[in-house]
Amino acid sequence: MLNPNTAIGIKDLTMAYGDFIIQRGLEFEINKGEIFIIMGDSGSGKSTLLKHMIGLMKPKTGQIVYQAGDFWAASEEERKIASQRFGVLYQSGALWSSMTLAQNIRLPLVTYTNYSESDIKDIIALKLSLVGLAGFEDFYPSEISGGMKKRAGLARAMALDPEILFFDEPGAGLDPISSKRLDDLIIELRDGLGTTIVIVTHELDSIFAIGDRGVFVDADVKTQTALGRISDLRKSPPSPKVAEFLSRSSK
Amino acid sequence: MDENVKIIGDTLHVVLPNSQHSVAFDSSLLKSEAEKVISSGQIRSIKYALAEGAQWNSLTLATIKGISGSADSKNIPSDLSALPVGVSKILALTKTTVIDDAGASETEPSNLFLVLGNMTLAAFDQAKELSSFIGLSLSSFKRFFLGKAQYQRSDLMAFIQATGPAALVIVTVVNLLLGVILAFMGAAQLKLFGAEIFVADLVALGHTREIAPMMTAIILAGRTGAAYAAQLGTMQVNEEIDALKTFGFSPMDFLVLPRMLALAIMMPLLVLYGDAVGIFGGFLIGTLMLDLGPIEYITQTQNAIGLIDIMLGVFKGSIFGILVAITGCKEGIMSGRSASAVGDAATRAVVSGIVAIILATAIFAVLASALGI
Numbered sequence: 001m002l003n004p005n006t007a008i009g010i011k012d013l014t015m016a017y018g019d020f021i022i023q024r025g026l027e028f029e030i031n032k033g034e035i036f037i038i039m040g041d042s043g044s045g046k047s048t049l050l051k052h053m054i055g056l057m058k059p060k061t062g063q064i065v066y067q068a069g070d071f072w073a074a075s076e077e078e079r080k081i082a083s084q085r086f087g088v089l090y091q092s093g094a095l096w097s098s099m100t101l102a103q104n105i106r107l108p109l110v111t112y113t114n115y116s117e118s119d120i121k122d123i124i125a126l127k128l129s130l131v132g133l134a135g136f137e138d139f140y141p142s143e144i145s146g147g148m149k150k151r152a153g154l155a156r157a158m159a160l161d162p163e164i165l166f167f168d169e170p171g172a173g174l175d176p177i178s179s180k181r182l183d184d185l186i187i188e189l190r191d192g193l194g195t196t197i198v199i200v201t202h203e204l205d206s207i208f209a210i211g212d213r214g215v216f217v218d219a220d221v222k223t224q225t226a227l228g229r230i231s232d233l234r235k236s237p238p239s240p241k242v243a244e245f246l247s248r249s250s251k
Numbered sequence: 252m253d254e255n256v257k258i259i260g261d262t263l264h265v266v267l268p269n270s271q272h273s274v275a276f277d278s279s280l281l282k283s284e285a286e287k288v289i290s291s292g293q294i295r296s297i298k299y300a301l302a303e304g305a306q307w308n309s310l311t312l313a314t315i316k317g318i319s320g321s322a323d324s325k326n327i328p329s330d331l332s333a334l335p336v337g338v339s340k341i342l343a344l345t346k347t348t349v350i351d352d353a354g355a356s357e358t359e360p361s362n363l364f365l366v367l368g369n370m371t372l373a374a375f376d377q378a379k380e381l382s383s384f385i386g387l388s389l390s391s392f393k394r395f396f397l398g399k400a401q402y403q404r405s406d407l408m409a410f411i412q413a414t415g416p417a418a419l420v421i422v423t424v425v426n427l428l429l430g431v432i433l434a435f436m437g438a439a440q441l442k443l444f445g446a447e448i449f450v451a452d453l454v455a456l457g458h459t460r461e462i463a464p465m466m467t468a469i470i471l472a473g474r475t476g477a478a479y480a481a482q483l484g485t486m487q488v489n490e491e492i493d494a495l496k497t498f499g500f501s502p503m504d505f506l507v508l509p510r511m512l513a514l515a516i517m518m519p520l521l522v523l524y525g526d527a528v529g530i531f532g533g534f535l536i537g538t539l540m541l542d543l544g545p546i547e548y549i550t551q552t553q554n555a556i557g558l559i560d561i562m563l564g565v566f567k568g569s570i571f572g573i574l575v576a577i578t579g580c581k582e583g584i585m586s587g588r589s590a591s592a593v594g595d596a597a598t599r600a601v602v603s604g605i606v607a608i609i610l611a612t613a614i615f616a617v618l619a620s621a622l623g624i
């Protein structure tokens with residue numbers, strides 16, 4: 001069981017594609033209401049780790065525990081219910097291309113809530129305006145830019161007011177201003193709604209600006225080499241590679 | 252010995268000739284000469300230089316890297332100081348970027364048993380995939396009949412529209428022409444016996460029992476099966492299927508079920524329609540070219556086929572429709588995550604769809620004759 005202030009517990013997790021081990025022995029907890037950063041070099045398995053947390057991939061060994069219990073020990077029905085509590089922003093937005101932006105946000109709402117049609121319309125407008133896309137309800141994903149897709153994806157991820165939001169490289173493909181706005185939005189979501197936020201990112205500016213705690217996964221030793229408050233990791237990095245990553249200098 | 256490779260004292264001097272895209276030098280000769288010297292053990296170091304006024308490019312770099320690689324393995328140091336700064340800088344870069352190939356599989360030498368074994372294993376895997384997909388579809392259908400499946404009714408309507416009405420033109424053209432062809436082929440033979448009137452029997456029976464279901468299914472395999480595979484494969488690439496899963500939607504219910512239903516509903520109707528069009532094609536030939544009377548042709552047709560023939564054709568059509576739906580959706584939903592994987596999925600959907608249709612036709616032929624239908 002998790003302690004009541006913990007949102008997610010990763011216990012001795014080994015991840016693999018078939019027999020090809022990506023990471024082993026991952027062990028950390030993410031607290032409720034914090035902004036947790038997953039860092040690591042390219043190919044180290046950050047996206048893979050995220051896929052494990054949101055239930056798209058099954059651990060080779062080890063557990064992923066939510067307040068409701070061990071995710072993969074639960075039945076498929078229970079997993080479905082659990083996954084409604086989190087929202088995911090995929091690297092490319094992953095909007096359903098056959099639906100307009102409004103329909104994308106509408107689908108989870110009509111499926112999982114009892115709101116009236118007019119309430120749903122208002123909520124859709126609210127979510128879209130939160131990400132700066134007010135008025136784009138009837139656009140199809142193919143009719144908007146890459147950065148806009150990402151923001152619309154965020155609006156959809158927030159549709160059900162999730163307790164945990166996962167982001168895979170939220171800043172990638174955004175201009176510096178939009179990227180900054182997204183960071184501000186993430187902090188506001190956390191402060192306003194108490195949402196727990198898990199972010200995979202390389203962007204140091206973002207990491208330092210919004211990250212509370214983080215974990216560093218290393219592609220060479222295939223396990224986590226740092227865990228803790230971002231400010232502490234920056235002051236006293238536990239390994240030269242983490243130091244290099246956080247200071248962007250190779251010495 | 253190549254003039255660019257000289258031994259002075261215990262040092263091997265390698266001079267890199269001019270290298271441009273249009274003037275390549277013989278790098279393999281240079282490398283093999285140098286390697287001969289290296290393995291002979293006469294030297295203690297290697298010094299590289301660029302020939303007078305020569306240009307350098309990637310080929311120069313690759314050549315130096317090749318030679319210094321074999322020198323390194325013999326612990327012979329390479330002296331790059333005489334080379335332009337750019338060359339030594341880029342070479343230094345190639346040393347730090349080590350590609351870890353621990354995970355890459357080794358290519359084993361192939362022999363007959365290995366190939367045969369791998370093929371067998373692949374066939375087993377495919378059969379496993381297929382049966383698990385069929386199992387998943389069945390449980391999805393069960394949820395549908397219990398009213399628990401989550402899908403969008405508007406999707407179902409759109410797929411029905413795309414599968415049926417939107418395919419009418421091509422179904423009409425193909426079935427009409429097949430009716431005409433069948434009538435011509437039959438007429439050529441039956442004329443010899445003065446039995447042209449039996450063209451009506453041939454067209455009616457042949458078309459309703461065999462041709463209409465098979466050809467309509469093949470059209471749909473190319474049209475709808477390929478479209479399904481491409482749509483689902485693209486959704487896989489865009490992470491749209493992942494997004495469905497994380498919202499707790501079952502991709503089987505949400506994506507596969509409406510597509511399968513659309514084919515299962517429209518296929519029998521298209522076959523019935525194909526029957527009518529094909530018979531009309533035969534009628535045209537019979538009345539216009541064989542001088543049979545219209546009433547005569549129609550009566551002959553009515554006497555030739557019974558409800559059982561039409562039902563058999565429609566039933567076969569439904570089965571073919573399900574086969575097309577299964578192959579199309581399975582390939583799509585199991586597609587890889589790249590543009591070429593989506594193309595492969597569409598190709599496989601069409602090929603295995605058509606093979607499945609022909610196989611099923613053969614099985615039906617055997618069964619129908621055994622049962623005397």
Ligand SMILES: Nc1ncnc2c1ncn2[C@@H]1O[C@H](COP(=O)(O)OP(=O)(O)OP(=O)(O)O)[C@@H](O)[C@H]1O
Nearest residue numbers: 017020022040041042043044045046047048049200
């Ligand atoms: N579908 C797959 N099948 C097999 N191996 C995969 C697959 N996807 C990723 N990998 C491997 O898993 C490892 C980790 O990939 P992952 O995408 O998680 O890296 P990442 O840390 O997100 O990298 P990046 O920062 O470049 O996005 C890589 O070595 C990659 O080769």
Ligand SMILES: [Mg+2]
Nearest residue numbers: 046047048168
């Ligand atoms: Mg990634």
